[in-house]
Amino acid sequence: MLDRISATLALEEPVGNVTQVSPARAKALAAMNIHTVRDLLEHYPRRYIDLSSVVTVEGSTIGQSCTICGTIHEIKLKKPRYNLQLVEISLVDSTGLLMVTCFKQPWLMKTYKAGDRIAVAGKVEFNYGFKRMTNPFIEAVGEGQVRGKIIPVHPASGKVSAAYMRLFMEAALELTRGCEDPLPVDLRVRYRMPSRGAALAAVHEPVTMEETAAARRRLAFEEVFLLELFLMQRRRQEVADLQAVRHTIDGPAVAALRAALPFVLTAEQEVALSEVFGEMAAPRVANHLLLGDVGTGKTVLAAFALAAAADSGGSALFMAPTEVLATQHFASVGPLLEAAGVACGLLTARTDAAERERLLAGFADGSIPVLIGTHALLEPDVTAPNVTLAVIDEQQRFGVNQRRQLLEKGSAPDALYLTATPIPRTLALTLFGDMTLSYLHERPRGLAPRTTTVLSRDERGRAYDAAVERVRAGEQVFIVCPLIGCSADERKARAGADEEESTHPEVAIEAEEDYRADNLAAAETEAEFLQTHIFPDFKVELLHGKLKGPEKAEVMERFRSGESQVLVSTTIIEVGVDVPKATVMIVEDADRFGLSQLHQLRGRVGRGGLASQVFLVSASKKTEALSRLRAMEATDDGFQLADFDLSLRREGDILGNRQSGASALKLVNVTRDRGMIEAAHKDARGLLEADPDLSAPEHKFLAREVALFARREKQAEGEKDAHHSRRS
Ligand code: ADP
Numbered sequence: 001m002l003d004r005i006s007a008t009l010a011l012e013e014p015v016g017n018v019t020q021v022s023p024a025r026a027k028a029l030a031a032m033n034i035h036t037v038r039d040l041l042e043h044y045p046r047r048y049i050d051l052s053s054v055v056t057v058e059g060s061t062i063g064q065s066c067t068i069c070g071t072i073h074e075i076k077l078k079k080p081r082y083n084l085q086l087v088e089i090s091l092v093d094s095t096g097l098l099m100v101t102c103f104k105q106p107w108l109m110k111t112y113k114a115g116d117r118i119a120v121a122g123k124v125e126f127n128y129g130f131k132r133m134t135n136p137f138i139e140a141v142g143e144g145q146v147r148g149k150i151i152p153v154h155p156a157s158g159k160v161s162a163a164y165m166r167l168f169m170e171a172a173l174e175l176t177r178g179c180e181d182p183l184p185v186d187l188r189v190r191y192r193m194p195s196r197g198a199a200l201a202a203v204h205e206p207v208t209m210e211e212t213a214a215a216r217r218r219l220a221f222e223e224v225f226l227l228e229l230f231l232m233q234r235r236r237q238e239v240a241d242l243q244a245v246r247h248t249i250d251g252p253a254v255a256a257l258r259a260a261l262p263f264v265l266t267a268e269q270e271v272a273l274s275e276v277f278g279e280m281a282a283p284r285v286a287n288h289l290l291l292g293d294v295g296t297g298k299t300v301l302a303a304f305a306l307a308a309a310a311d312s313g314g315s316a317l318f319m320a321p322t323e324v325l326a327t328q329h330f331a332s333v334g335p336l337l338e339a340a341g342v343a344c345g346l347l348t349a350r351t352d353a354a355e356r357e358r359l360l361a362g363f364a365d366g367s368i369p370v371l372i373g374t375h376a377l378l379e380p381d382v383t384a385p386n387v388t389l390a391v392i393d394e395q396q397r398f399g400v401n402q403r404r405q406l407l408e409k410g411s412a413p414d415a416l417y418l419t420a421t422p423i424p425r426t427l428a429l430t431l432f433g434d435m436t437l438s439y440l441h442e443r444p445r446g447l448a449p450r451t452t453t454v455l456s457r458d459e460r461g462r463a464y465d466a467a468v469e470r471v472r473a474g475e476q477v478f479i480v481c482p483l484i485g486c487s488a489d490e491r492k493a494r495a496g497a498d499e500e501e502s503t504h505p506e507v508a509i510e511a512e513e514d515y516r517a518d519n520l521a522a523a524e525t526e527a528e529f530l531q532t533h534i535f536p537d538f539k540v541e542l543l544h545g546k547l548k549g550p551e552k553a554e555v556m557e558r559f560r561s562g563e564s565q566v567l568v569s570t571t572i573i574e575v576g577v578d579v580p581k582a583t584v585m586i587v588e589d590a591d592r593f594g595l596s597q598l599h600q601l602r603g604r605v606g607r608g609g610l611a612s613q614v615f616l617v618s619a620s621k622k623t624e625a626l627s628r629l630r631a632m633e634a635t636d637d638g639f640q641l642a643d644f645d646l647s648l649r650r651e652g653d654i655l656g657n658r659q660s661g662a663s664a665l666k667l668v669n670v671t672r673d674r675g676m677i678e679a680a681h682k683d684a685r686g687l688l689e690a691d692p693d694l695s696a697p698e699h700k701f702l703a704r705e706v707a708l709f710a711r712r713e714k715q716a717e718g719e720k721d722a723h724h725s726r727r728s
């Protein structure tokens with residue numbers, strides 16, 4: 001018993017307590033973000049070399065991938081060209097000779113020498129008279145290092161080799177042998193999962209691949225299960241002492257709103273509405289997320305929620321991230337609510353003093369139960385005695401504190417979030433396991449035809465031709481420049497050199513803030529170029545992040561009213577606008593955007609029922625970058641694109657920033673492990689319904705794990721905050 005407990009506690013000990021880990025090695029591990037024994041054991045192998053399925057040189061098939069094990073006969077460094085180094089290894093086994101060529105890895109000369117036994121994994125080729133592998137995966141298989149027939153290969157660093165990792169793992173497993181299993185027994189039985197200790201051993205010291213696969217599944221399940229419990233428990237604690245509002249959902253305003261609608265809700269909207277209303281009527285604090293692409297009809301559902309709040313004698317706030325969006329919501333929701341007999345007002349930073357005073361007074365005395373607005377709603381003097389609902393549009397654009405501030409306008413208001421960011425359900429479950437979700441997939445009004453075309457830089461004349469033609473016909477054009485590099489000079493300079501640079505979307509997004517200053521000049525040049533050379537007879541305007549709010553609004557207004565015909569924008573934020581005549585969009589360096597972002601961007605054209613064209617210009621020659629963009633040509637479904645994006649990127653990245661919790665998922669893949677995520681979510685919810693505080697004796701270790709999880713999350717948050725404050 002004591003052993004079990006000390007084995008369990010050992011997980012939280014510093015990694016230096018593992019026998020093989022000297023202080024110097026502990027330091028090297030710390031550089032890899034491995035601080036505790038747990039961190040070490042959660043440093044899972046990247047792959048396995050299955051020596052039980054190794055083939056001989058003779059037995060290998062040309063054109064196929066395999067693992068071959070042999071002895072190094074000769075290893076030498078060659079320099080066939082200036083600045084090209086390659087290491088050539090001749091590898092022999094009892095059946096023959098395999099030539100192995102490794103480009104740009106001169107350090108191999110220090111790692112291996114003639115006589116070493118190694119395993120190489122890769123595709124077998126045949127040329128110059130020999131079977132060959134180029135840049136295969138190489139691993140030493142010296143005696144004594146290999147326990148079974150399968151070699152785990154852990155991510156290594158320059159200072160800690162994969163071979164050392166295996167030694168550390170062996171010692172760490174020894175230290176934690178017999179540790180308690182946090183997963184409830186019934187789940188383990190139901191899914192036939194090995195215990196945690198057995199799973200860790202099978203992952204790090206595999207005996208059979210089947211066993212290892214089962215172990216990984218178990219550990220993956222545990223990851224999501226703990227994440228879900230953490231999210232759900234945190235939420236429960238937040239609302240524990242709050243007296244939830246039970247909204248009336250079949251009152252007169254709701255009925256009048258329905259009667260006033262110029263259309264009938266689609267079946268899908270009806271389902272989502274009943275889900276929203278279900279949460280609002282329930283005796284718990286609603287935390288509901290409504291997901292749907294632009295144009296799927298979310299706003300009208302928000303109007304229903306606002307009407308229900310009014311019917312319940314409460315006040316409600318509807319906050320949008322920009323002035324333009326707030327104004328748009330007011331224009332569409334306002335008349336509907338008025339028709340339903342619910343007074344409502346628009347409050348933004350631009351609202352004049354007298355109007356502001358009128359709105360605040362009306363909101364405070366209940367005569368204006370609904371305010372729609374921007375961050376201006378967060379001001380302390382925006383109050384009402386009984387705020388029962390807060391609706392937040394594009395919630396991810398607000399900080400946690402801003403969302404909290406809005407919710408603090410009431411004692412326990414229901415929260416309804418709207419988002420057009422296409423977050424597939426399984427990802428949403430891992431990011432927002434504590435929220436209820438509704439999805440809208442169809443667009444009730446359909447879309448005018450829209451085409452998307454990927455162009456190389458050389459071909460972008462086609463985009464300009466199309467743009468000029470549409471502008472001549474009285475339509476309008478958006479031109480989006482992401483970051484650096486829209487100026488003609490820079491373009492030339494970069495055309496070749498930039499190819500090696502990372503174009504990972506997250507990097508681009510991160511970089512946006514930093515580069516905005518440089519970017520500005522480039523976009524200015526671009527706008528000038530367009531004005532002089534492409535659209536000499538029309539008005540080109542520039543919208544960038546450095547403009548002050550009112551100036552921005554003026555630029556936007558001139559574009560919306562048609563006074564200017566071409567809008568060059570350095571930021572995407574301000575593009576959240578309805579410009580019915582905008583029918584062409586050209587996105588420069590489109591590979592720098594995430595697919596979800598591009599999809600949101602293109603949603604800005606063709607809003608007035610006119611056919612539209614989107615051109616994605618990219619100088620990239622990388623297959624991955626281009627295949628991402630091709631996906632934009634192939635489908636118009638934002639959720640499909642998000643899935644595709646996900647399959648290429650790490651889970652947490654899809655929203656552009658790391659969300660809490662998602663980074664805790666090391667083994668889970670949200671596109672592959674859908675079923676597992678759904679199950680873990682359901683099981684976690686069921687468990688908390690039966691044992692809300694995890695206080696049952698059989699949940700003791702589970703409760704401890706969740707608490708530890710929470711502590712790690714908090715630490716990670718703290719680091720993130722520190723990082724942010726350093727940056728700003
Ligand atoms: P979202 O907020 O999801 O972008 P909106 O609520 O603005 O979408 O709806 C897009 C357009 O579709 C609006 O003009 C809205 O009036 C219209 N609309 C919404 N629901 C329906 C419906 N059931 N039938 C017809 N048109 C609808």
Ligand code: MG
Binds near residue numbers: 299
């Ligand atoms: Mg909307």
